[in-house]
Amino acid sequence: MPNNAITTRHSKNYNRTFKMFKSSVYNLQEASKDQIQDFLNSFDTVLSDCDGVLWIDNNAIQGSADAMNYFRKLGKKIFYVTNNSTKIRSDFAAKAQQMGFIASQEEILSTAYLAAHYLKGIGFTKKVYVLGSNGIAEELKAVGIRHIGVGPDLVKPDFKSMQPSDLDPEVGAVIVGFDEHVSYPKFMKAASYLASEECLFIATNTDERFPRGGSIVVPGTGTLVRAVETCSERKALVLGKPHDYVRKFLESCGLDPARTLMIGDRCNTDIEFGVRCGFQTLLVLSGVTSNKDLERLRNEKKPPLPDVVLPKLGDILSLLQS
Ligand SMILES: [Mg+2]
Incomplete structure (x- = not known):
């Protein structure tokens, strides 16, 4: 896909938003350094799924911690949004920290926490x-x-x-x-x-x-x-992705959908969630959805398709350095 597939919705003087064609998939590996920079400038909040994006079981996916920590260094607000219900938030934060991610309990949005929060709220x-x-x-x-x-x-x-x-x-x-x-x-x-x-x-x-x-x-x-x-x-x-409760929770934290990036490894939960909420979406192919799955979905024009794609999250840093 040519580089002009990248468009901005507003002029440089306003909130700049990097938005890809909704109907197609763009491989960020084909973007220039400037375009990667534009992409990074287009969001203030990063929501990342965990299993399949940051780690698999107890093994970090190479480069993911550096990428998340880099987003934080750029001043982005970070949320780790996981459908996993087997751990409490402090355990998730500890697991993330052990693998090199900077993470605090308040940044973890797990479905066990959401379930307790929901019942408490009613x-x-x-x-x-x-x-x-x-x-x-x-x-x-x-x-x-x-x-x-x-x-x-x-x-x-x-x-x-x-x-x-x-x-x-x-x-x-x-x-x-x-x-x-x-x-x-x-x-x-x-x-x-x-x-x-x-x-x-x-x-x-x-x-x-x-x-x-x-x-x-x-x-x-x-x-x-x-x-x-x-x-x-x-x-x-x-309560979990792609359903509405997570979005409502995040909006109560002051999130701006137009300036939010959702990163995930599954089209039918993470990307669906991002699309429903009006976020930008980045699919990484290090988890459930494979390149072959994505090709099939694209050929069948089967939504939800991500705005942008990378083999793994850590590749974004190599692209900035190359
Ligand atoms: Mg996942």
Whole structure:
């Protein structure tokens, strides 16, 4: 694509915005140094997904920490926006710091935190049945909301013997997140609580898979959410990307959509989220969406497509130096 694909929406005297054709994908590797500089000048806030953009499991993706720290050095406001619900914010910040990212708890927006923030915000006082992990439990505890359900659930002698007395009458909400101890009794309990119309149904996210690569597929939280939606015959309020709650939360922090860049490795969560919110979007190919996937989406003209693309986030620094 020619360099004139880069346009600015306003003159230099005003907020300068680097905006790519919405209908096509531009490889930032083909941009000149000046154009990269224009790109960097076009946003004040950086929202970055974590898994697949900054790291995979406990391994940092090469150059990502330097790139994020460079954005910060340029004065950008940073938020780490993750659909992962397994950790509390301080643990995410510690993990990021260990890998070389400058990060504070206040900059982490995880779905466990959002779930607790949401319930606190509506004045919820009952108990939560958590089909999820410790991250959700700890974030609920931090805002004074009681919870049950985390960890293995072995109904004795077997699930067929479950009785109404096995249900806690104080439960007023079910939260579904990632749960490595997911089991048939847990589905029974979640659906039984949700049989009451007053019981709130919240899901952290609906990601289909975790980024891993190779031939092993690691089912994501969406797998569990869809299962509970099916057996409860209800639809969950989903808080994570690409849904609305994250945007509302960020807007309450004073974010300006036109001056915000969303970086992600998945088109159907990160890029979809960015497009819905009116942010600029950068897709990196170091996680779930591969170059082949992107080519297919482009050929099928299947939105959401990112404004710009890079193989990995760290490449932006090499482009400035080259
Ligand atoms: Mg990701």
